Every structure is written in structure tokens, then in C-alpha cells.
Amino acid sequence: MDADSLRLLAANHLVVEGLELDQVLRHIVDAAVSLIDAEYGALGVIAPDGHLERFIHVGISDEVAAKIGHLPEGRGILGAVIDSDAAIRLDDLGADSRSIGFPAHHPPMGAFLGVPIRTRNETYGNLYLTKRAGDSFTAEDEELVTGLAATAAIAIDNARLYEESVRAHRVSTALSEVTATLLAPDAGDAFGVVAERIAALVGADLVTIVVPGSSAAEYRIETARGVGAAAIEGSILPGNDWLVARAIAGGQVVSAENSADAPWLGDQFTDGSTVAVPFVVSGSPVGALCITRGSHSDAFSAIELATIAEFAAQAGLAVALAWARADRQRLDVIADRSRIARDLHDHVIQRLFGTGLGLQALAGSAPAHAAALDRHVAEIDTAIADIRTAIFALQNSAAESVRHRLLDVVTELTPSLRRPPRISFAGPVDLIASGALANDVVAVVREALANVARHAHADTAVVFVAATEKELTVTVDDDGVGVAASSVRASGTANMAARASAHGGAFVLEPRAGGGTRAIWQVPLASTAKEQR
Incomplete structure (x- = not known):
């Protein structure tokens, strides 16, 4: 085997060593420079629009390359190789009419050899090799580089297939993580x-x-x-x-x-x-x-x-x-709530109602205990009203309904109070309170209960939200220490007053006759309706 064949074999071996595309491209340029004893070498990767999207060079230091600045785009002699899709060999690069010269700081170059690299049915890029003035490339050099380009094309094709398999694996892994996360019980956004x-x-x-x-x-x-x-x-x-x-x-x-x-x-x-x-x-x-x-x-x-x-x-x-999946779970929750609501209505309320009637009858036959029995009957009536509120909330299970939001507020503030506050509703609250009005109702109840927790030292708190044709009223009662008639309005109550005023309503904070405090927040619905329109 002659020396040229041995050099080509060694160059081919270097080219096919790696699988990473960047590594393969660098090996191709190194092998081409070594194969024909060139001083400078480069591989230009051709973009779909015909210009060079990548340019891997050998022989020019990073410091000099930084001074030169912008890498070649595929004009001049480099562009001629792209356009002709054939090898070009010149003894003097600068003397050719297609040359556009060199930028500042570029080293002088004389002989030039450009050879295309074809992968399957397309030209992937070109090998560019140069020597200093006075040297030249031979026809044998061109044949050697052309043979190397054929091997380089196979190596590039394999590297691209490997890169595609790695990409597909990474995409598959990422999508698996997305699916697993979204289908987890605690899936987030x-x-x-x-x-x-x-x-x-x-x-x-x-x-x-x-x-x-x-x-x-x-x-x-x-x-x-x-x-x-x-x-x-x-x-x-x-x-x-x-x-x-x-x-x-x-x-x-x-x-x-x-x-x-x-x-x-x-x-x-x-x-x-x-x-x-x-x-x-x-x-x-x-x-x-x-x-x-x-x-x-x-x-x-x-x-x-x-x-x-x-x-x-x-x-x-x-x-x-x-x-x-979330919609299906939501439907399951709605069905479960409907079942609970039916059971409460058909069984629990009826039993409580029967118990109340029995106590009333007993009070009539035992006048000495009538007062105590009447208090128990009143408690049963209150419990029935609370259960009816819960039934309505279960049957109207829109996640953003005012009733649900208020129940969430009560749950949120319960740890701050001595006993869980009681909340009840009257009228079509969810139909009437929407948008800005709903936000204000929720904010008022939260602020009122927070004030009870901070200042009232109360054992019980009762929230009553009522909607009629003309107005919506929020009443919060507590059995705490009460409020002085001359007390200065704090920022929290001032905010509630401002919210009422924005809807054309009013806010009153007053002592209860039996002790404690009553907060009444009331807005006319005609004003609110105009606002929402």
C-alpha cells in the first residue's frame, strides 16, 4: 500500500471515531489538513437558504479569529464552491476574479482547494483547505480529499442519526415527566x-x-x-x-x-x-x-x-x-355531593324535624320544662337551617360560588376563634353576588371575622348573608366585649365602609342589645346591577 493510501486510511479512521456531530466535524477538518499537509482548513455547513450556518476552522488561533470577527457567510470563492457543487482548486486564491479579499487581521493564503461533502442526495457542506503563497495543491491532493469527503459524508450521516436518536430520547423523557407530573394526585399548574x-x-x-x-x-x-x-x-x-x-x-x-x-x-x-x-x-x-x-x-x-x-x-x-381527568374528578365530586345532599334532606332533616315536633309536644304536656324545651327546639331549628345551607352549597357546587368562597373563609378563620363560626344564607345569594360585588362580600366577611378574633374575645360568631330583590345584607354578630360608641374606626372597618360606599350602600358597627357587637354591611342591588352592566 502506497503512502497516499496509508494517509487516507489514517484520515478515514480519525473521521469515523466519534458519534457527536460537533466532534465528527472537527475530526474531518483535522484529518483533511493532515492528509494533504495544508496550513489552514475549514468545514462550512450549508444552511437551507444556501449560506454557511456553521464554520469550523483549523490553523487560525482563537485570538486571531476574535480579531477577524464575523465568520465567513459563503461569499466569494467559498460561495463559488457552494454554487458549483464541485471541487475547485486554485494556485493563487487572491488572483481569482471571484475572490472578495480578506478582512483585517486575516492571515495571508495562497493555494486553495474546496471539495463538497455530499450526504445521500444533498450537499451537507464543503471542505476548504489553503496553503501559504508559493505552495500549491496537486490533482492527487484533490483526489485524496474527495475520497476523504466520501467517508466524511458517511460519518456525518451516522452522527446526525445518532443526534436524532438522542433528541428523540430527550423529548420522550421530557414528555414522560410532563405526563407523570400532570396526572399525579397533587398536580400543579x-x-x-x-x-x-x-x-x-x-x-x-x-x-x-x-x-x-x-x-x-x-x-x-x-x-x-x-x-x-x-x-x-x-x-x-x-x-x-x-x-x-x-x-x-x-x-x-x-x-x-x-x-x-x-x-x-x-x-x-x-x-x-x-x-x-x-x-x-x-x-x-x-x-x-x-x-x-x-x-x-x-x-x-x-x-x-x-x-x-x-x-x-x-x-x-x-x-x-x-x-x-380533572373534569372527570370534578363530576365525581359533584355526584358525591348530590348524594350527600339527598341523604341530608331525606333523612337527617326529617329526623331533626320529627325530634323538634316531639319536643314541642312534650313542652305542652310539661309546662315546668317548657322554656328549656323551647330553647332546644330553637337549636334544632337553627341546625336545620345550617343543614339546608350546606345542602344548597353541595347542590350548587361551582368552585367560585360566593357560598363556597364564604365557607372557605369560615374554615380559614376557625382556628383563630374559640368556636367555629356559624354561617347561613337566605335568598339567591349566588345569583345576585358576582364579580366585584362577590369579591367585596368575601372580603367583608373575612375582615369582620378577623376583627372578632382579634378584638372581641367572643365565644361565638354568627354570619348571615341575605339577598332580596332590593338589597344584599351581610350581618356578623358576636357575643364578645362589644364596641364603644365613641371608638375610632380602625382601618379594617373603614375598608368595609368604603366597599359598601362603592356600591351605594352603608356599613354600621354597633353594640348588640344582649352584649357583643353587630356589623351590618348592606348594599342596594339596583346600584350594583348598573355597575355590573
Whole structure:
């Protein structure tokens, strides 16, 4: 075997050593330089639009490369190799009419050899080799590098297949984690889980999920994870936002061309890169998944864009499954509550009602114990009213109903009180109290019970919420130390008064005749109805 064949064999062996694509590309350039004793070498990877998206060079130090600045884009002689898709060999690079010269700090180069690397039916890139002035490449050199390029094509193809298998495994692992997390009993925010996993998968600095806002003229950043997330989560974006609108409407990955395409990211990502992909759940786009990298990171590659698109599609299925599971659980809870409500109505209330009638009859036959029996009957009537309140709450189980929110407040403040407060309702409270009025009712009850816990030293507290055609009234009674008529209104009661005034109503804090304090918060419903319109 002659010396050229031995050198080619050694070069081929070096090329096929690794599986990581970056490592393989570096080995190809090193092998080509060594094979024909070139002084400088480079491998340019051709992007779909024909320019060089990557440029791996050998022979120029990092310090000199930094001084040169921007890497070649595929013009001049380099572009001629791309356009011709054939080998080009020159004795004097600078003398060729297609040469565009060298940038400042670039070392002088004389002889030039460019050879394409073809993988399957496409040209993946080109090998560029040069020598100093006075030296030249021979036809044998061209044949050796062409043979090396054939081996390099196989090595690149294998590396790309390996890279794809690694990518598919990482996507599969990330999606498995998303599904497992969303289907866990204590699953958290579905969008938050998706954002955190895609950020880790592609190395993003910031991930946001943008959804349509309350009107067609706006979007809302529903979820944000990463650098500066707290500052933008919940922000409202204009409905004509270029990046988000195109992603949702186009059904494919969209890349921001510059920072003006995503102004809501702020100054910290001015020179970064952002892509957006529609986030589809149950067949309909619910928003856009936006992934951002800062200027310190590389732009998203074609493989990473494919990864983002695949992840978004599969994560949408996982979210749909999690939402369907939550809906099923919610229906199960509603069915269970309905059963409990029927049992309370059909059995418990009837027994209490019968017991009350029996006590009333006993009071008539035993006048000496009538007063005590009447008190017990009154307690039974109160218990029946409380159970009816519970039945109504169980049968009207919307998670955000005023009744449920008030019951949650009572549960929340019970540890602060000596005894659990009693709460009852009259009238269509849930139908009447909605929006801002509902928020104020909840806030008033919370503040009133908090005042009882802090100041009243009461054994019992009773909350009564009543809705009629004309007004809504919240009454909170306690049997504590009472309130002085001349006492200065504290900030809490001042807030309750302000809330009532905002609806055209009034708030009164007064002593009870039997001891303790009564807080009455009352608003007219006509004023509230106008406000809600």
C-alpha cells in the first residue's frame, strides 16, 4: 500500500471515531489538513437558504479569529464552491476574479482547494483547505480529499442519526415527566409544568405561554418561567402582537426576526432569539408557547426547532388528558355531593324535624320544662337551617360560588376563634353576588371575622348573608366585649365602609342589645346591577 493510501486510511479512521456531530466535524477538518499537509482548513455547513450556518476552522488561533470577527457567510470563492457543487482548486486564491479579499487581521493564503461533502442526495457542506503563497495543491491532493469527503459524508450521516436518536430520547423523557407530573394526585399548574420542561429540554432562558385575553384586541402572558418571569407573568399584550398572532394562526414554528417582534420581552433579550409555536389542546390552539434565549446563547438550530414543535404537540395531548381527568374528578365530586345532599334532606332533616315536633309536644304536656324545651327546639331549628345551607352549597357546587368562597373563609378563620363560626344564607345569594360585588362580600366577611378574633374575645360568631330583590345584607354578630360608641374606626372597618360606599350602600358597627357587637354591611342591588352592566 502506497503512502497516499496509508494517509487516507489514517484520515478515514480519525473521521469515523466519534458519534457527536460537533466532534465528527472537527475530526474531518483535522484529518483533511493532515492528509494533504495544508496550513489552514475549514468545514462550512450549508444552511437551507444556501449560506454557511456553521464554520469550523483549523490553523487560525482563537485570538486571531476574535480579531477577524464575523465568520465567513459563503461569499466569494467559498460561495463559488457552494454554487458549483464541485471541487475547485486554485494556485493563487487572491488572483481569482471571484475572490472578495480578506478582512483585517486575516492571515495571508495562497493555494486553495474546496471539495463538497455530499450526504445521500444533498450537499451537507464543503471542505476548504489553503496553503501559504508559493505552495500549491496537486490533482492527487484533490483526489485524496474527495475520497476523504466520501467517508466524511458517511460519518456525518451516522452522527446526525445518532443526534436524532438522542433528541428523540430527550423529548420522550421530557414528555414522560410532563405526563407523570400532570396526572399525579397533587398536580400543579399544567402550563407551568410544560414551560419548565421545555426550558430544560432546549436550554432556554425564558419560556412564556401566551393565551388570548378577555377581548380579541389583547393577549395575556398566562405563564412565564425563567429570567425575568415574575415581571411579565400576567401582562397584557396587544392583539396585533406579530409573533404570537402568527404562531397561533399559522399552526407552525415562527421565529422572531428581531427584538421588535417581541417587545414584551424587555431590554434583557434585545439581541437574543425567540421562537413561538402554537400550543394546541384537544384540537384547538389555546395559546402560543414562546421560547427565548439571550444573546450569550446560539440561535435555535433546525433540530431544536423540530424538537420544540414536537414537544408542543405532544405536551398538548398530555395537558388535554390532565384536563379531562380533572373534569372527570370534578363530576365525581359533584355526584358525591348530590348524594350527600339527598341523604341530608331525606333523612337527617326529617329526623331533626320529627325530634323538634316531639319536643314541642312534650313542652305542652310539661309546662315546668317548657322554656328549656323551647330553647332546644330553637337549636334544632337553627341546625336545620345550617343543614339546608350546606345542602344548597353541595347542590350548587361551582368552585367560585360566593357560598363556597364564604365557607372557605369560615374554615380559614376557625382556628383563630374559640368556636367555629356559624354561617347561613337566605335568598339567591349566588345569583345576585358576582364579580366585584362577590369579591367585596368575601372580603367583608373575612375582615369582620378577623376583627372578632382579634378584638372581641367572643365565644361565638354568627354570619348571615341575605339577598332580596332590593338589597344584599351581610350581618356578623358576636357575643364578645362589644364596641364603644365613641371608638375610632380602625382601618379594617373603614375598608368595609368604603366597599359598601362603592356600591351605594352603608356599613354600621354597633353594640348588640344582649352584649357583643353587630356589623351590618348592606348594599342596594339596583346600584350594583348598573355597575355590573
